[in-house]
Amino acid sequence: MPAGKKVNTKQPRATNLNEEEIRRIKTDTGKPVIGYLCCFAPPEIISAAGAIPYRITGLPGEDNSAADAYTEPYGCTYVRNILARATRGEFDFIDGLVISHSCDMVQRLYGIWTYYHPLPYSYLFNVPHQVSPWAQRFYKRELGFFKESLEQFTGRVVSPEALVEEIGISNQSRTLVRKLYEQRKKLLPGISGSEMLNLLMAGGTLPAKAFQAKLKEALLKAEAAHGQESAKPRILIWGSIMDDNALFRMVEEAGAVVVADDTCIGFRVWEKDVPQTVDPYDGLTEHYFVNFQCPRTDRGPGSKRFDYLVERAHEYKADGIIGYVISFCDPHKLDYPDLRDYLKAEGLPMLLIDDNYSFEPAGAIETRLQAFVEMIG
């Protein structure tokens, strides 16, 4: 692809498709839609309260200047993109907003958004930064406050039965996602990384049944795929929010396959089941807080904190890791040198793509990707 060509203008984008879909679902069901950012507030509780959880995503590369009237130029470009979209009224289909206190920027987005563009319902879900016993107790209490606030908004009580049922349904989706990821371990993965990401993006939007139908269809296709081509270099992608598959496509066009990931919306959300505990809130605490891998949570010093990633790289036989970090993304950028050194010690080469949430200039990114793919190939 020639330098300067906008890689992400390939339409339709998953975000656009999902937004069309959610508008339709909202009209069909008449249920309120609760938009959410970051993964700490369980969407299962939103569903059990009779609302539709909708994972808010951005449009990389689009103009963020509408955010300038409310916030500084220095800030995560993804968050600025979301704020610019909110300002332009592009999220007019959401009735409520849940933002979890993940990183600084997301948390602060909450205040600015709800001040300038108040919604009928909004909740900041507060999350401790470490997983000590007292932090876990705090998180569990926070789940209770969140549930109450939703009940007040929707007028529907969240019964333990309804919650357990929602957890069961979402675990079914997780099982299917894991099966698809299994297919990616094959010499010739039956599903490309860019297709997988688009599917998972729909997972934050579609009702479970529709999502699962898509997963099953992809699974059948993946299982039927037979390797004809010679093996390509295998890539694991780590980093900041990935809500557009442009980078995956660029990697694929550079002649590699994306076999696994460690990003938000990617495997981080689907990797494990919500444990079925006597008190469902214990299972949610374990899943969404203790087990959820995001560098914003402090898991103590040392490289052990990256062991899960090295294991994943080996499991999926990755030849190299591509790190993707968005401008001003403190949690990921601060982890990078430690991670790079640890991967190096483990014999895993790493390339870092530092991007302002636009995948531009595409030509320069592609050149670097090609060089990396050649090196590990």
Place this chain on the structure above:
Amino acid sequence: MSQSEMSRAKRHLETTARMKEMLPRFFMRMMERRFSNEPLAWCMVGVPPELLKAFDLLFEWPENFGTMCASRLVAPRFIEVAEGDGYSPELCSYVTNTMGYCKLFKEKGEAPEESPLPGGMGTPAMLLGSGFICEPRWKWFQSVATRFFDVPVYSTDPLAPPWDVDPTDPRIAEHYLTLLREDLAGQIEFLEKQTGKKLDIDALREIMALSHQALAYWRDTLALRRAIPSPMGSTDYFHAIIPQMYLVGDQEAVDFYREMYEEVKNRVERGVGVVEEEKYRLIWFGLPPWFNMGIFNYLESHGAVFAYESTYNVGDYFEVDLSDPLEALVRRTWQRALKMHEFGAEAMPELCNPAVFGGFVGSNLLEELTRDFSLTGAMMHLTRSCRAVSFGEVHTRNRFAQIGLPSLIFESDMADPRLWSDAQIKTRLHAFLETMDKVQKGVNK
């Protein structure tokens, strides 16, 4: 980069000038203890120094070290070393300053010679972090312990309620207070294990009593700056915070802040101001550019003085019952959270000092400050590498615009001078002074 003409700063008070003798004395005492191999903790703002004193633990502040490196113009050297190691130039320059310092320290086996303190920062035996204010703090000590010093880390997590819940609701209060109490218990358990000492509650009570006396003088000093002309400038203000970090809890700090209070009071009584003809009275938001603190003197030379600074302002210190000093520590933190609420700070639900008020909303705090301190304008330092403190400045500017107070947002950094240009800054400052002139003339017409 040629040196800025603003790199030297002049203080106005005799008390703050005396710090030139007081601080080296203190640092020498600390060095002696370090050389006798006493364990040293590196800690962060948000870790109560009173608690560390009660353990008789030696401690240093990499943040404060960052300000010293910045003002001695050696921070760029350390920051560049960190960048060479893969740290992005966008990251907090106190963090990258530390990372570069640590790398050189490890390579040489001792403090790099350009370090500002004799012997620089020593080898830590433990790291005491805090999630107070920002995210980078969580990663900072994690990485120091991963890359450079393999020592135990304990970080406190002072979460605070967001702006739109009611913290006076007893259930919400308990939700947060429980976390604060349990977290403090965890911190004490860690300190007991690392130091091999039991916490002496009586000693902590006495230390807190002294620290509160010192902070009360500081609060009262800041209130004196309502006087016209303003008796104390920003160069005094920003230097006078250092004893709060190292000496608070000592009689020496009480004496220092008392003398400062008396000096400022005396100036008010005699009508002595920072400048002869006070034309503009300003409020300062954000971290200062430690490498060019002369910016304050430059503004003073044009008749502009600051009567209030938002950052490091513990002016609203809280009366707490010291009979149970542990509960007092928790309540002090909680009072700050409540105060933030009263002010309507929505954008920063972490526990901030009430005046790191980057994101204030529907409150009347800005109106109150404008009235009480007779402000004519606001200046906001947008620090590229510290978004945590500068976040909310655009919003605050919007709020000031509603009040009719002109404000200026200018971009630079707290420790990294690479974004600074004297010519550009001066152009912006003069344009701002002119704007204030126009507004004042408009008002007086």
